[in-house]
Amino acid sequence: MLKVFHTADWHLGQSFCGFDRDFEHAQFLEWLLASLESHQPDAMIVSGDIFDTINPSAVSQKRLYDFLSKVSRVLPEMQIVLTAGNHDAAARLEAPAPLLCSMNIHVVGTVVWNDQNEIEYDKFLIPIRNKQSEVAAIVLAVPFLRPSDVPYVQDASDPYLDGINEFYRKVTEAALKLASQHSPSPLLIAMGHCHVSGGDESRDSERRIIIGGSESIGVGTFNPEIVYVALGHLHKNQSFDQGRIRYSGSPIPLSFAESHYRHQVIKLTFSDNALVTAEELLVPRAVQLLKVPAKSCDVLSEVIHQLEALSIDESLTPEQYPFLEVRVREEGPDPARRRKIEQALEGKPLRLASIKVETPRSQADTDLLDTDLDQNALDWIQPEEVFLGAYEQKYESPPDASVMKAFHEVLQIVLHSEGTES
Numbered sequence: 001m002l003k004v005f006h007t008a009d010w011h012l013g014q015s016f017c018g019f020d021r022d023f024e025h026a027q028f029l030e031w032l033l034a035s036l037e038s039h040q041p042d043a044m045i046v047s048g049d050i051f052d053t054i055n056p057s058a059v060s061q062k063r064l065y066d067f068l069s070k071v072s073r074v075l076p077e078m079q080i081v082l083t084a085g086n087h088d089a090a091a092r093l094e095a096p097a098p099l100l101c102s103m104n105i106h107v108v109g110t111v112v113w114n115d116q117n118e119i120e121y122d123k124f125l126i127p128i129r130n131k132q133s134e135v136a137a138i139v140l141a142v143p144f145l146r147p148s149d150v151p152y153v154q155d156a157s158d159p160y161l162d163g164i165n166e167f168y169r170k171v172t173e174a175a176l177k178l179a180s181q182h183s184p185s186p187l188l189i190a191m192g193h194c195h196v197s198g199g200d201e202s203r204d205s206e207r208r209i210i211i212g213g214s215e216s217i218g219v220g221t222f223n224p225e226i227v228y229v230a231l232g233h234l235h236k237n238q239s240f241d242q243g244r245i246r247y248s249g250s251p252i253p254l255s256f257a258e259s260h261y262r263h264q265v266i267k268l269t270f271s272d273n274a275l276v277t278a279e280e281l282l283v284p285r286a287v288q289l290l291k292v293p294a295k296s297c298d299v300l301s302e303v304i305h306q307l308e309a310l311s312i313d314e315s316l317t318p319e320q321y322p323f324l325e326v327r328v329r330e331e332g333p334d335p336a337r338r339r340k341i342e343q344a345l346e347g348k349p350l351r352l353a354s355i356k357v358e359t360p361r362s363q364a365d366t367d368l369l370d371t372d373l374d375q376n377a378l379d380w381i382q383p384e385e386v387f388l389g390a391y392e393q394k395y396e397s398p399p400d401a402s403v404m405k406a407f408h409e410v411l412q413i414v415l416h417s418e419g420t421e422s
């Protein structure tokens with residue numbers, strides 16, 4: 001019997017339309033600590049995006065290390081595996097690994113190549129012990145893989161995707177070899193921070209890994225010998241292959257588009273080398289995300305009416321004030337729009353995070369344009385869309401395949417040089 005917690009996409013240090021989320025993260029970690037204490041798992045795995053940015057604030061770093069130190073005091077035998085996601089600075093996250101290792105905490109961020117220009121796959125193998133101190137599982141702690149992290153595959157149809165497949169093939173091979181040295185044979189649990197095709201995405205907070213569509217891997221990437229695949233990257237909890245492959249989802253909503261998700265941590269139970277149960281432990285919502293109107297949008301006068309009628313619990317402390325997104329249907333330019341909204345909200349225990357204005361142009365695809373407040377809107381616009389629009393405007397025809405290929409090459413270089421922010 002082996003019990004494992006699976007979570008991902010914490011995004012510590014996230015700034016939400018300019019507001020701090022530290023209170024919510026503190027509440028989540030307090031809840032998580034209490035849940036670990038009551039369920040007593042043998043291990044916890046966190047599949048990437050520990051932090052929201054490559055340069056996390058001192059407060060958010062302290063938040064993580066404070067939590068880890070509490071966990072190791074309360075559950076000294078429990079093993080923790082943390083991997084880097086596309087939002088993390090892989091090498092920086094990994095820097096305290098030697099110190100954390102002595103506390104049963106393993107951090108894997110980077111891919112190391114040896115002198116023979118080969119990847120050392122043993123680095124990604126973390127043996128997990130059960131209560132009887134037997135090696136009951138081997139975790140394949142694969143972090144987010146950048147194009148430069150994957151092995152070269154000859155005659156690849158897509159060097160990056162084929163490289164990821166080859167990486168998992170090789171790391172699984174190494175894990176099976178290690179497993180064969182133990183008796184009884186431990187089960188394999190793989191981690192990943194990637195986009196599995198067919199997954200439900202939230203465009204505004206996950207950030208696409210590779211622009212241009214060829215970024216998602218198939219279920220077949222994961223060898224059937226792997227009993228469970230613990231994924232991060234998509235913030236909505238979802239599973240594939242009869243629950244063998246699963247995104248735990250993020251513990252808090254990272255954008256208004258994610259406010260209706262069920263935020264949870266997965267408690268897995270394995271027995272006789274099989275997954276027996278995957279229990280969803282719901283994370284209590286510390287701060288509400290409100291949308292007015294709740295669905296779609298409305299003309300300003302109607303929205304103002306609804307805002308004035310809002311009744312919010314007056315006993316909330318400022319850090320518990322709900323975040324509000326106001327959604328207005330465009331009726332022509334209105335320089336006073338923002339002021340009218342703020343007036344309607346005066347004295348209410350709320351935090352106005354975003355005003356979205358839906359124009360007739362954007363209505364068709366329900367895309368909302370921002371006004372003056374929400375910087376998130378910029379992240380919605382994909383470089384490819386901008387490029388296609390600009391190209392068509394100039395040449396009055398869409399670009400051909402060779403131009404698109406050149407565009408994606410340049411884009412990769414630019415995104416790569418920006419580091420993990422992309």
Ligand SMILES: [Mn+2]
Nearest residue numbers: 009049206233
């Ligand atoms: Mn994420």
